[in-house]
Amino acid sequence: MTRSRLCAPLLGLSVALLCATPALAQAPAPAASAARGAPKASDVSDALKAPRPKGGEWLGLYLMDKKVGYFFTDLSLVPGRKDQVLAVNEMVFKATVGNKLSERLYREERLYEAKPGGRLLSFTVQQRGDGGEQRLEATNLPTGLRVVSKRPGQADEVRTLPASQEKVEDADQARVALYRKARVEGTITDGTDLTSYKVTTTTEPPEERMVRGVKVRMGKAQTISEKEKVPVTAYVTEQGEMVEVDFGQTMQARAESEAVAKRLDVVEVFGLTRVVLPKPLPVEARAVPGRAVLVMTGLPDKFQQDSYRQKYVKLPDGRVEVTLMADFPKQPSLKPLPLADPDGGENLKATIIVESDNAEIRKLAKKLAGSDKDAYTVAKKIVTWVATSLVKDYGASADRASDVLRQMKGDCTEHSLLTVALLRAVGIPARRVDGVVYMVNEDKVPAFYWHEWIEAYVGEWTQMDPTFNQIVADATHFGVGQEGNAEITPLIGQLKVVEVRDKPPAAGAPAGR
Template sequence: MTRSRSHALWMLAATLLCAAPVLAQAPASAARPAASSPLSDVLKVPRPKGGEWLGLYLMDKKVGYFFTNVALVPGRKDQVRAVTELVFKATVGSKLSERVHREERVYEAKPGGRLLSFVVDQRGDGGTQRLEATNTSSGLKVVRKRPGQPDEVLTVAASAEKTEDADQARVAILRKAVVEGVVTDGTDLEGYKITTTAEPAEERMVRGVKVRLSRAQTISEKEKVPVTAYFTEDGEMVEVDFGQTMKARAEPETVAKRLDTVEVFALTRIVLPKKLPVEARAVPGRAVMVMTGLPEKFQQDTYRQKYVKLPDGRVEVTLLSDFPKASNLKPLPVTDPDGGENLKSTIIVESDNADIRKLSKTLVGSEKDAYTAAKKVVTWVATNLAKDYGASADRASDVLRQKKGDCTEHSLLAVALLRAAGIPARRIDGVVYIVNDDGVPAFYWHEWIEAYVGEWTQMDPTFHQLVADATHFGVGKEGNAEITPLIGQLKVVEVKDKPSTAGKP
């Protein structure tokens, strides 16, 4: 089976990391700027002293914890420091997968104060690195430090993040208004719009007592997962809901750090009532199922997936696979139908890295046909990367150097090599059908790729499929946590031999 850390664990982590800055806390006893100095609203709201600890629960299983704190920088009355730390831990197959992500951000303390700097420390699954960033009007300068590697210096667009973005939830409740801002993501260094709305208060049981809680809902343009935080009148954050899948609950530090033993794939897999037909493995191929728990926004027909609404919230899904049409194939380089987004080099994809460009050129050689070139790239990745589910990496150049990993590493390196060759490409998130050692037919969370060779075609570098077969059900792109609410909610209630309501595709 595929042992991808991203697709039951780290997509959820991405959601939390995105939400972390807007849920930050500050000690009530922290020193305040002089009365004559203007105060940002992040310093005007009540909070528990010393920050807060929250346990993280995936489908009611404890898989991590979260700490957050905001205070004036010691000895300074003009700067605010926000600290967030996220720890995820779960068993992935036979191995323990753990990820620690810690950030410190410093802002001007005045209203609308700009982000001055931040430090990101990451260790565990995905690799160890430290990012030290300084924000100026001319750009965000980032120094990347990794054990045994020379430091790298990157300069990206200046961050538009403001002091109020460190705690949008409480600011929105204080103002009784919508708060909008931008947060620079600590993993890809891109700026994403964040919007928080104060919602009507509600009564809930907290530690056995019914209390009235203020609440605010935050959503990021990157993750698109609504995050709702609940606060007492004293400013204590008692719960955070990340859709129906993940919750964070206020706990003492010692309790927050006590985790359950969770095998994430057994917990999050989607069991099928019977096996898919043999033709699902063929190309051309097809599989037909009836699902529940699939929101309408995911029911968009594509060249690979067709949907028919049925009564009672059910939907018939037809999965298709086929070779790209010869008449549509294009020579290299290929124009990106999305305007260049799928050819872009980023801090994660790194298609402009010298080693990746060199390998891509070697693999493609004098080949002019884009699909033939794409097959060479996917074949090389499939046959030269060891399947090692405890050797993850978050950057394409790191994957190339270590030459091992799970489906996320295979997909990341393949996309980087394809883009370096002038082939638009992107990662696809979803599930893949596997009958594991226990004999249970099920979908497991997985990642593969899609390349534009004159038309879009999906390929799987983990399983060496030059056309991804009809056992692949895609629901998202580029490691986006938008699909995380499907985990634990999506069900397959019927496997069919052929479409009965849609007609033959």
Template sequence: MTRTPLVAPLLGLAVVLLSAAPALGQAPAPAARSTAKAAAVSPAISDVLKTPRPKGGEWLGLYLMDKKVGYFFTDLAPVPGRPNQVKSINELVFKATVGSKPSERVHREERIYEAKPGGRLLSFVVEQRGDGGEQRLEATQTAEGLRVVRKRPGLPEEVRMLPASRETVEDADQARVAIHRKATVVGTITDGTDLESYKVTTTLERQEERMVRGVKVRLHKAQTLSEKEKVPVVAYVTDEGEMVEVDFGETMKARSESEAVAKRLDVVEVFGLTRIVLPRQLPAEARSIPGRAVLVMKGLPEKFQVNSYRQKFVKLPDGNVEVTLSADLPRQASLKPAPLADPDGGENLKATIIVESDNAEIRKLAKKLGGSDKDAYTVAKKIVTWVATSLEKDYGASADRASDVLRQMKGDCTEHSLLAVAMLRALGIPARRVDGVVYMMNEDGVPAFYWHEWIEAYVGEWTQMDPTFNQIVADATHFGVGQEGNAEITPLIGQLKVVEVRDRPSGATGSQAPAGR
């Protein structure tokens, strides 16, 4: 059994909300609006302080498919005693059940900026607790770049030097800055999970009327898009500066609430809530190598319909899409020795704070497993087999860092994939994680797709492998829609449907795309 890998992408998407639009909650009291008047006197103060916001922070509930799975606390204000600095505080709590195990994550960020227009990000602290592990990141801008100290219980401190962050104080609340300026805001966010910097853009859309607490109100509408998550985050804001709702498509919403209401959560089993039920079982051929499965899907946006060596798409007259999933061994003639250049320019060989392919213990183990073999596919099979047979399958033993997975030696699909990718990259084999769904029948006997994560390795051509189920070729029960735990897949949750399982393709010709190898 695999745990749904949705918790991390949902967390990442929620952090975009926190970073780009932290001022959410109840209507600002008159005292809170005084900030704008004070700011108007001093032209040296950023626009982020010229917009009204509730005094003392705000609370909002987080809903997944109309089920309460978490809440936020956010605040942004001048630093007491330091009027030339601004502090942004954002805390996210996520609680749900994954299978039979409870999953709880707490992600808290405090960021300090210069208060002047275009003020620099000076420092930040990120604290993570619960499912995924515990750690504290303390980052400071220095003349040499961003210095990050990583602290974990029982382990020595780690220091990383990263390029200087280009994030400014306006990026702490792009939505309200855009509304204040009546213009698009473009900036950069240094992500609190992977420490990479991403372009973030907020644009204004046409105002919209909605019922707010029984009263029809005309709301400003600001859309924020991160180049990492690629999911539009739409905020609805009153003339008085209250952000009453934030939408992440149809899947996830944040709603302004009192503290007591925000903390009142539903009991949600994410694994079952987000599955995609099939009208009948997949044929036995889907489990074979070579193998095939043919499905008719509804609710699959066109951007996901990219033909590859594993997935072919045909648009049907009724608006649905026929999807042919296939699996086969990589072509013998294409196999090459490691190390290999990354055909995508280097991202799939990169060591990061999450993948950690530069970790000494990971490198040592990967080299031992690879042995004297040079053929990249042979080595990749050894790595995948070792991960599949050595890690204990444990639904609730999550870890968000490859070194943590190696230390605890247990986990679900996300941990298996993360460690396998880290070891492959350590040996110079380009690799990445694949997010999507896999076919299973659980105890209730219902044929369904469940959210899953596996890997793709470049061994002279790309090939998908599943280190959770010990498949050296991921069979045709796997349908991939994203990469690297990215939140881009979240709008599919609750929208994607399988309306038919076919025995063979229709034979129609769909729009062709590069094969993806």
């Protein structure tokens, strides 16, 4: 069995940090920090008035206390200009997954009007490494956001989207909120999916924290994006130095010198983030129909939502009993294509990532469907084709469905991404599911590993796994999120399985042990 890797949530959060925290950036040339003829204080945004170290700040990125990357942060007037602000954001992530190196560089430059409430004028995004190579060039006009996508060896793609409402204060909400001593609300246009999300920052009572062996009074601001839904807490000195940024309990950024920030640990993410089980799952968990019953800790209430696959019972001491179930769709009658999305259309959308409107993807989807019109029959054909056609390869990650189709290899994220794009192309609502899957690898330790699979609406929702060629994802799958959302990343390192039950307690017996 091919091992899956820690997929989109971790890398997704790493990229999201660039928008959810104060402008994480590579420092512009020295002249940018002190443009000649600086404007009057009343003419510029609070994002420029808020104190910050000159020349930028390096921060090391830690996952479960292991160094996996770094940032550099700065925001300043454009050299020689009084009316424009430049934020140049850069993040490097590097770790091993299984026996493959995962390395990603994400860099973006955002240009704003410098005045209070100054609007976003343009941005560029450069991405290299894990996920593929791509450059986005966006111009924000009142009439719309024009984005040109450039990928090696391919023709440029042009998209016109609704105009971004992002303001200069949104480039550094934490410092703006601390400067104003007030809540800040705004919008960030995400550099990966080009969707605008509401972002809110609130201030909290100051705290004293140790900085280089000395207690220092810190301002504290918490930022949350409606996309990631992960509270990001920044600790800032009165001089504006960003000392620490906490991303839930899983990831942390710490102020460091450039040399220290770039000094990364050798981290094997696959093993570091797994959830070890006290004993193997029962055999019936791999059957369909099948089930597994577990007792977990570290699972917040918001994840305990009953569904057709997962049921929850609260136990004493913060434990929860989780029943995982897998069964075939009931399918009382055929459901002809195309189907309406029960969620209002979100699961049929073509996006820059899920490119269900791509000509090659549409052509392949039509070919795979053939003359069949039944949604479940077509969904099975698509899942089977992806499972048997893509090469299982950790070192061939791609962030866009068309790239997956071109390279015809990848891991769970690539299998799921292409499957969802093909399903949507033939009119089957579909989405990616993030969670963990049970495996026993070479070390013989039973464990859950982070994984991604898909859910298709064929008249009812059903989960399918194109990585492991499962027409119905069996009861070894525990889903906790959708669409690569970083909301689930705080579970990494916190979620524990304390008991595996061979069967549920008898009627009338106490639930806990």
